[in-house]
Amino acid sequence: MASESGPKKLTPKERMKIPRQSMPAEDPNTRRHDFHEVNLGFTTALAVKEAQRCIECKKPGCIQGCPVHVHIREFVALVAEERFEEAAQIIKQDNSLPAICGRVCPQEEQCEHLCVLGKKGDPVAIGHLERFVADWERNGGGLMTVQRPEPTGKRVAVVGSGPAGLSCATDLVKQGHVVTVFEALHELGGVLVYGIPEFRLPKEIVHAEIRQLEKLGVEFQTNVVIGQTVTIDELFGEEGFDAVFLGVGAGLPRFLNVPGENLVGVYSSNEFLTRVNLMKAYCQDSDTPVIDLEGRNVAVFGAGNTAMDAVRTALRLGAKTARIIYRRSADEMPARKEEIHHAKEEGVEFVLLHRPLEFVGDAERRLRHVRLQQMELGPPDDSGRRRPVPIEGNETTLDIDLAVVAIGNEANPMIQKSSPEIEHTKWGTIQADDETCRTSRRGVFAGGDIVTGGATVILAMGAGRRAAASIDEYLRTGAWEAEPDVEAANADSNADANAGVKAAE
């Protein structure tokens, strides 16, 4: 198998002796002051060495753990042989956004979680390898070959240019359909550009991935708010589409519902991150402000990935203290371990087992303090996690200048308002079949956070791909099966949605 120029093939024993290679990262004391990417990426030597650790299982668990079923064993073997371009091709068969997924997927819960090496030691760093291959290709290592398939003459409207929409669009255009992606904001990428900070996912990478899709023939239209600017009826009518995919995301921030939450200085994580990421408030010349944090005290409520993004962003904007305030204990924090680790390294403080009671402002209605209730863990709740209960009488007050509420999102009601014929759940999410992504309306498919409630980039991408396959089938056969078992499927996905929401709390 090994090419002549490649490294020599190792025995399984030799492979298992290689320790997991660690990801080079910026020094915490430097990076906490800037927005440069924290993880620097594997060098070629590190990547090859890490890839050599893979023992090429006959029945690889990793692939089962991947929501889009990337052929992990094949691409890792190719990296071990330094055949990076072929590795990139293998990944791209299943994942249209590898440079992004290599950075933000929770691999430790997915592919790497099922890696056989993880049973006794450390799993293969699949995410880091995926990132290496994607970066290698993007940085000019690979020859971009675009093959236009036979056109089908069918037109698909993809609503939302986040992870679900982009992955759906990619598969559809490869199948020969004409694809138009509609985005409400002025910039493409959805949560990848407004939500995830530069230091975790440089925007240039998102732009590059989108340019690739443009090369494949996907058309993008910004500033179109589906439901307001154009309705779904019009997409099928005067706009002439044959199918519609709704990948609009969750997009309605949840608040704590405590007094003082509308004071100046209380942000939703969406607003804080959108100002900084999408509107570039961290740049000197941006016209969009964010409250000046130089020397200020910041508290972020919640302990998911978004909360970590917000608190680390606050540090970079000059905050004197940046705290995570979470009502449960460290074990229940839903964020990725790597994010929590990075946050701690950078000096984020964790105030666990505390819940906010009230935000207190000054005469100008600017936030000054937060009153906190100390909690302890009681018996498990519906989510299986131990329920936090107040310790009566144990209240504290913390001086803060900025609060960021990062406890998840609900479903944005815009589609529901303008297209009431599309069935929604009582949580406001769209009812769609888990496998086929079909909604209650013929020709309309949905996937991602608008169906599951707040989840991850890769789960949304998985849904986008399933939807694309289902749309392709619908467009080729014209068959809209007698009422797919939407209700049964949704009983499950709603349970998931609920769990997802809880996980964010």
Next chain:
Amino acid sequence: MFPILEARSLAPDVVYFRIEAPRIARKRRAGQFVILRVKDGGERIPLTIADSDPDEGWIALIVQGVGKTTKMLNALTAGDTIADVAGPLGEPSHIENFGTAVSIGGGVGAAIAYPTAVALKDAGNEVISILGGRTRELVILENEMREICDEVLTTTDDGSYGIHGRVTDPLAEMIRSGRKIDFVLAIGPIPMMKAVAETTRPHGIRTVVSLNPIMVDGTGMCGGCRVTIGDETKFACVDGPEFDAHLVDFDTLSARNRAYLDFEHHRLEQYEHRHGAGEGLFPDPEKRDAETHDPETHDPEGCHLARRIRALKDEAERTEPQNATSTPGTSASRPEE
């Protein structure tokens, strides 16, 4: 890119724009707004749609130059383009036959109140318009209002024109004199809307205000525009922008709109330092202002808005009632500044 078809001064640093935006023009209903970015790197600001023509495919905005973004916008002329315009956003106004309706417009709010007055009239209301301004030249669209309203009253803070006082003075006087008022719509700076709410509250007169909090996305995603309405928090972008005036917490709204005051002043200073201050922003300021804004010499025929509204009115008389505009926020910039 959205081409500007017409740009015309209505008053010092208040510009009427017609912008090509066919999809928005088709959809827009009274009370809705757009979010725009003047150019790449600019901020996103909400602006109420003053008018639209679905056949010709344009929308009209009336913009008061208050901060850097609105001044930058007001320096544009026909043939220029605006980078991004998204909409129509928000819920449309609720218009019905209330009986006697008072439409109150403070400053540039008056320009936006104008089409609403038409809609209220078309719905069968007796419509009284109160137009207020700090000084004479800031009372706009009076002639147009006279053509469609049953009665028009004007007020100036400095007494240079009309009643010397605030818009609430004639309103309070009408109430005191026992005149039956069934509905009040107030559009303008926050202190004005608050004062109107306090004037009508003791009498239980149904009063609606259109709020203009700071927004970023305008689609419900950021929650920055949240306002306290009674015991509830609402998002002005998707739940509003119009709300029951008697339930609005104006003080919190005012505080939230002042959140970035220092930043805004700084940006404006930088901008004016580079481009010259105030009226100097107009390509040919003297000519442009002279053409328009003296209330006595002002020719309503010259303003596309006026022609268009009049045409609408004629059409409405012939056919069914016509929805028209309303609303505030003619700039993300805070009017009370």
